[in-house]
Ligand SMILES: Nc1ncnc2c1ncn2[C@@H]1O[C@H](COP(=O)(O)OP(=O)(O)O)[C@@H](O)[C@H]1O
């Protein structure tokens with residue numbers, strides 16, 4: 101199985117790259133942000149609690165997101181692998197992910213971190229906010245708060261994977277296709293391209 105932790109601050113391009121990666125590698129995309137927003141739309145108890153925190157740019161408690169990931173893994177037992185997007189966001193979440201994947205006889209293959217400077221993140225998220233309908237994208241102060249939470253609470257998750265020699269980082273500023281090609285090059289080292297679609301992918305990257 102190929103299990104990718106796609107990492108980086110809000111606005112780094114995780115969702116954008118995930119959409120391209122799932123098509124190429126046949127992975128299941130698990131975005132805790134998307135799962136939480138679905139709970140909010142459905143008006144569940146969990147969604148109501150999460151919304152208050154998310155609107156403030158704060159993290160939802162570890163046990164809530166771990167529970168969501170746990171059920172998503174059980175719901176997708178046949179998957180070729182997963183992209184974890186927006187998760188793990190704390191070191192305890194990273195440790196829990198290892199435990200959960202071990203129960204499914206697998207583990208994290210690697211982490212790819214997209215590095216983007218704060219001014220570019222603010223610019224991108226204000227732009228995304230025009231159409232995303234996300235309340236947390238619509239005001240600069242909230243965006244900066246999320247970047248601060250990332251820097252103080254989330255950035256250390258990179259160290260967790262660096263210790264396991266699973267950490268890779270890329271410049272997330274540049275053409276979406278170029279960044280995608282760089283991520284594919286990293287993934288193909290972890291999982292040799294064998295299927296027809298991934299062979300083509302490797303050829304395109306080389307071309
Ligand atoms: N390489 C890039 N260059 C310019 N804009 C980008 C790039 N990658 C993503 N974006 C834009 O930045 C915004 C945030 O991207 P998104 O994938 O939603 O980030 P994340 O999921 O990491 O928060 C989106 O509006 C997206 O279109």
Ligand SMILES: [Mg+2]
Pocket residue numbers: 114115131133186
């Ligand atoms: Mg996203």
